[in-house]
Amino acid sequence: xxxxxxxQKSGLITLDPRIKLFHVVVxxxxxxxxxxxxxxxxxxxxxxxxxxxxxxxxxxIKYMLLSLGLLFCYVVLPxxxxxxxIGSIGTLMFILVRFMPFCMMGTIxxxxxxxxxxxxxxxxxRFPRVLIVPFAxxxxxxxxxxxxxxxxxxxxxxxxxxxxxxxxxxxxxxTIEYLxxxxxxxxxxxxxxxxxxxxxxxIDYPCKxxxxxxLYLRFIDYVYIxxxxxxxxxxxxxx
Amino acid sequence: xxxxxxxxNEFCYRYNNIKKLGLDTINLKINEGExxxxxxxxxxxxxxxxxxxxxxxxxxxxxxISGKAYVYDIDVGNEPIHNVSKKVGSVFQDPxxxxxxxxxxxxxxxxxxxxxxxxxHMNESIKIVSEYLGIEDLLNRxxxxxxxxxxxxxxxxxxYAMNPSIIxxxxxxxxxxxxxxxxxxxxxxxxxxxxxxxxxVEHRIHYLLGLVDRILYMDKGKIIEDMSEExxxxxxxxxxxxxxxxxxxxxxxxxxxxxSQYTNKxxxxxxxxxxxxxxxxKDKKIILEDINLDVYKxxxxxxxxxCGSGKTTLVKTICxxxxxxxxxxxxxxxxxxxxxxxxxxxxxxxxxxYQLFADTVYNELILGNKKENxxxxxxxxxLKEFDLSHYRDRHPSTLSGGEKQRLTIAIxxxxxxxxxxxxxxxxxxxxxxxxxxxxxxxxxxxxxxxxVVISHDYEFILKTCNRIIQLEQGKVVDSYQLSEKTKSKxxxxxxxxxx
Numbered sequence: 001x002x003x004x005x006x007x008q009k010s011g012l013i014t015l016d017p018r019i020k021l022f023h024v025v026v027x028x029x030x031x032x033x034x035x036x037x038x039x040x041x042x043x044x045x046x047x048x049x050x051x052x053x054x055x056x057x058x059x060x061i062k063y064m065l066l067s068l069g070l071l072f073c074y075v076v077l078p079x080x081x082x083x084x085x086i087g088s089i090g091t092l093m094f095i096l097v098r099f100m101p102f103c104m105m106g107t108i109x110x111x112x113x114x115x116x117x118x119x120x121x122x123x124x125x126r127f128p129r130v131l132i133v134p135f136a137x138x139x140x141x142x143x144x145x146x147x148x149x150x151x152x153x154x155x156x157x158x159x160x161x162x163x164x165x166x167x168x169x170x171x172x173x174x175t176i177e178y179l180x181x182x183x184x185x186x187x188x189x190x191x192x193x194x195x196x197x198x199x200x201x202x203i204d205y206p207c208k209x210x211x212x213x214x215l216y217l218r219f220i221d222y223v224y225i226x227x228x229x230x231x232x233x234x235x236x237x238x239x
Numbered sequence: 240x241x242x243x244x245x246x247x248n249e250f251c252y253r254y255n256n257i258k259k260l261g262l263d264t265i266n267l268k269i270n271e272g273e274x275x276x277x278x279x280x281x282x283x284x285x286x287x288x289x290x291x292x293x294x295x296x297x298x299x300x301x302x303x304i305s306g307k308a309y310v311y312d313i314d315v316g317n318e319p320i321h322n323v324s325k326k327v328g329s330v331f332q333d334p335x336x337x338x339x340x341x342x343x344x345x346x347x348x349x350x351x352x353x354x355x356x357x358x359x360h361m362n363e364s365i366k367i368v369s370e371y372l373g374i375e376d377l378l379n380r381x382x383x384x385x386x387x388x389x390x391x392x393x394x395x396x397x398x399y400a401m402n403p404s405i406i407x408x409x410x411x412x413x414x415x416x417x418x419x420x421x422x423x424x425x426x427x428x429x430x431x432x433x434x435x436x437x438x439x440v441e442h443r444i445h446y447l448l449g450l451v452d453r454i455l456y457m458d459k460g461k462i463i464e465d466m467s468e469e470x471x472x473x474x475x476x477x478x479x480x481x482x483x484x485x486x487x488x489x490x491x492x493x494x495x496x497x498x499s500q501y502t503n504k505x506x507x508x509x510x511x512x513x514x515x516x517x518x519x520x521k522d523k524k525i526i527l528e529d530i531n532l533d534v535y536k537x538x539x540x541x542x543x544x545x546c547g548s549g550k551t552t553l554v555k556t557i558c559x560x561x562x563x564x565x566x567x568x569x570x571x572x573x574x575x576x577x578x579x580x581x582x583x584x585x586x587x588x589x590x591x592x593y594q595l596f597a598d599t600v601y602n603e604l605i606l607g608n609k610k611e612n613x614x615x616x617x618x619x620x621x622l623k624e625f626d627l628s629h630y631r632d633r634h635p636s637t638l639s640g641g642e643k644q645r646l647t648i649a650i651x652x653x654x655x656x657x658x659x660x661x662x663x664x665x666x667x668x669x670x671x672x673x674x675x676x677x678x679x680x681x682x683x684x685x686x687x688x689x690x691v692v693i694s695h696d697y698e699f700i701l702k703t704c705n706r707i708i709q710l711e712q713g714k715v716v717d718s719y720q721l722s723e724k725t726k727s728k729x730x731x732x733x734x735x736x737x738x
Contacts (some may be wrong), residue, residue: 116345140339143383148593154560155594158586159650160607169387178596185636186592190336197337200293200329201350201401205321212348212361 012053016221017113017121019228023050024109026232027101037071039235040097046231047104050224056111063104070097106142115140120211133203137194144190145183152182242311242664244405244436245269245292250306252287252296262304263460271404274427274437276447279457281641282482283493288457289407291315292438293322294323310405325354328398332667333412336389343393343662346381350401366402371433371553372396386546390417395426405436413667416546417733420446442669443696445489445733448472456482474528474633485670485698489730492701494723497498508535510572511657512557517566518555518714519549526552527713530566534658537692541721543732550693550711551589554660558584571657585656589663590627591643595635600646603635604653618653625649625679641672648679658689665696673710675702697729 028044029227051060063227074090074097110120115136122132168175245267245698252262262284269275277285290296296318302359308315311327340346351361365418369375374392382390391411392737398406408427412420424446431437431450439447454471456464472487479486486492510533517530527549534540542550555561557568559580567574570583588594597603604618624627624644635646644664644666651659661680665673673696680690680703694700699720707729708730709717720726 015674016668037271114342114345115340116349140341143341151588151590151593154555155588156596157560157581158558158588159594159596160581161596181596181636185595186590189592192392193331193333193336194339196295196299197329197331198339199295199320199337200324200327201397202321202324203352204319205324205353205355208354210352210357210361212345212352212358212365214358 012055013220013224014178015054015112015224016127016215016217017109018215019221019224020105020113021121021215022225023127023228024105026228030101030232031098033236034239036239037075037094039239041067041071042238043231043235044097046235047101047108047229050227051104051108054108055111056107057130059104059111061109063100063107065093066187067097067100070094076165085209103196108189110139110142113139114213116211117213119209120213120215124215137180140194141187141191143176146184147189148186150178152179155182207213241271243268244271244273245438246309247291248307248309250291250304250308252291252304253301253598254287254300254302260460262291265306267455267462268428269438271436272434273333273429273453274431274451275439275455276444276451277438277440277455277457277464277485278442278444279669280671281442281541281639283457284460284475285457286409287439287460289329289409289438290543292405293327293329293407294320295329315575316498321353324350324403326403327405327407328401328403329407329544330391330394330398330409330411331414334394334414335389338382338390342379342537343377343382343385344589346382346393347378347396347400354557356402360402361737364402368400368506370398371429372399384651386416386419387414388416388422388546391415391419391423392426401431403435407613408437408441410441410667411439412441412446417543417697419694421733424450442485442673443698444485444487444669444696448487448564456484480670480674483670485673489697489701489733492698494701494721494726495703495705510534511570513569514557514571515567515569517553517556517568519561520564520566521552521553524664525713527563531714532708533722534689534691536657536689537684537687538706539684539692539704541700541707542693542710543695543707543729544710548710550710551662553710554586554662554691554693557658558586560586561619583656583662584658585651585654586660587647587651587662587664589666591640591647592636594647594650595643598634599632600630600635600638601632603646604650605649608654613653621649621653624682625652626675641668641675644672645675645679648676649701652679652683656688658691659683661690661692661694663694663696664692665694667701672697674702695732700729701726 034040036145044063048060048064074094078087078090118139119132119136122135147158245263245296250262250265251260253260265288277288290300292310294315297304297316304316310323313322313326316325333522334639338346339349347365347368348361351364362427369378372392372395374587377385377389377393386394389433394485411423415423426448427437439451441447451468455462456465456470476491506738512534514530514532517527519527530553542553544550552561556563557580559577562577568580569575575583595603597606601618602623604621619628622631625648627642627646627649630642635643638646648664663679664676668676677699680692684690692704704721707721708715708717721729
């Protein structure tokens with residue numbers, strides 16, 4: 001028996017996509033309401049744990065190390081080297097740290113939420129349909145762009161077009177052009193075929209869409225909501 | 240005679256912003272259960288014809304229409320596309336760009352979800368479809384893990400789950416290896432036996448022998464001929480070439496047709512490239528192991544093998560794009576370090592869209608070359624040689640697929656590297672363009688260059704290569720000179736995938 005074809009498991013837990021969208025909202029609130037690096041770091045830590053539980057381990061470690069590095073520049077470095085330049089670099093780094101939770105949220109959604117699941121979740125939340133399809137397509141498209149960029153970088157190397165930091169400083173527009181021209185021509189083609197393929201599979205059929213994966217809140221989803229509220233609340237109070 | 244599945248009456252279509260008619264007075268009747276092959280040169284209107292059937296024309300590609308198209312009793316022009324979608328399923332050329340989801344099972348369910356089927360029905364359909372197509376082991380996996388052939392199967396499954404009576408394939412073999420192509424044939428056979436009407440648009444037709452009922456040959460938007468399989472099989476090669484139709488039977492393709500014309504007698508056994516004990520590990524998996532390989536001056540070496548056997552990785556490693564774990568690579572007798580190897584080698588990758596950066600064809604040739612290394616008249620010579628002179632000032636992205644491919648090869652020809660590598664240079668090309676690529680490579684060979692070609696296009700390999708190495712699971716399993724005698728060895732690979 002093949003049985004049911006529901007939620008695939010890659011990490012320790014699987015969560016309802018709606019809860020992840022709720023997490024995005026909480027992250028937004030945190031962004032505007034905390035100031036100190038300690039609470040920011042606390043929140044990042046809480047998200048690293050979530051990512052690990054969801055099975056997105058590699059990126060979780062990378063984000064962790066990156067924020068440690070950036071915070072080092074902000075917190076420790078000015079004490080070692082007393083210079084205004086270092087101070088302002090540190091502040092710049094802290095601004096990057098503040099954006100980190102959003103990047104992490106993006107990674108979580110792209111890595112763990114399937115596009116049809118996302119469409120289902122947004123449908124249930126009564127999002128207008130005109131917004132759902134473009135949003136879903138965007139989420140579907142982001143990983144593709146990274147794959148495409150990698151191939152373009154290779155072919156630039158073969159053509160002897162240097163894609164280095166130095167090259168970028170010397171001829172920034174040229175470099176961007178070389179990256180963008182093939183990327184756009186590829187993206188245009190992929191987007192067209194993707195849309196055509198979705199059309200022939202009745203994406204605009206005017207009926208109530210169903211979902212292969214049943215969306216319902218389970219115990220673990222409630223635990224997660226509680227976790228988000230507690231960690232979010234704690235960092236705000238702590239701040 | 241069964242029901243009429245598709246009928247086009249005096250159907251004309253012109254894409255917006257294009258002067259030429261895409262389809263010119265098409266009158267066509269296809270009966271339920273028929274298997275139709277549509278072939279013809281690039282740009283002859285084959286794909287446009289499929290769009291008139293699956294209702295992308297006029298609902299997605301806007302343009303001017305006259306005449307009528309019917310799918311059963313549905314008037315395609317006047318009813319919304321989703322009514323047609325229930326009857327007609329479409330499998331597109333590039334499996335990468337038709338996936339909406341990242342999970343294979345949700346992908347199969349995608350169309351059914353859109354039609355609002357209930358969950359039990361969907362689970363049942365997925366079960367049945369995966370049994371029919373033999374893809375139970377592909378369910379619930381990440382799309383990114385699959386090979387092109389497997390992706391193609393999921394794409395077919397997703398269509399099939401919606402249970403359309405008509406299935407349209409647009410160049411389904413373009414991105415597949417030879418084994419997957421033969422398996423694709425098996426899938427088509429199953430669909431035909433189940434009574435589906437099948438329409439296949441293809442250049443590479445050898446795998447369809449014995450499957451199709453009728454062949455439509457198109458030219459300039461018109462259906463010129465409507466023939467039986469037998470008629471096509473009996474056509475002489477000279478006639479086929481004139482029409483730009485590829486061969487139906489690989490056995491009839493003579494080895495190295497144009498060879499004598501290009502053979503340079505002076506070539507000696509001079510080794511240009513030597514690979515010794517190459518090993519490459521990626522993500523803890525052994526991709527290449529014990530690779531020993533020589534490439535001689537003035538030869539064209541073909542690398543064959545199934546998808547995922549490490550062909551592209553091998554070439555990327557030799558060119559220095561990937562790092563080997565161990566082993567040595569010698570070019571012209573000298574051991575060359577990874578970063579330096581790019582200066583000696585040139586690699587034309589599979590998709591030409593990635594490889595064109597400049598704003599004109601002319602600048603494309605100059606790009607990446609130092610001024611002191613070329614003279615202006617040489618560029619014009621190269622453009623002439625590749626029949627691109629009249630496109631000198633055009634933007635590369637406005638060229639057709641075959642022309643883009645030719646331009647990437649021209650760039651390779653212009654660079655003075657001693658070894659050139661090509662990855663699938665003929666995928667999606669019609670006979671004219673395929674033979675042109677073959678001629679270009681033979682010409683470079685005549686000039687003493689060494690060429691290595693990765694290809695699944697056996698018709699092209701037979702015409703072009705003089706030596707074959709076969710890769711399987713990261714190892715060289717066979718290596719031989721290609722001649723009429725050893726041809727059967729190569730063709731055995733085609734049989735292998737047959738089930």
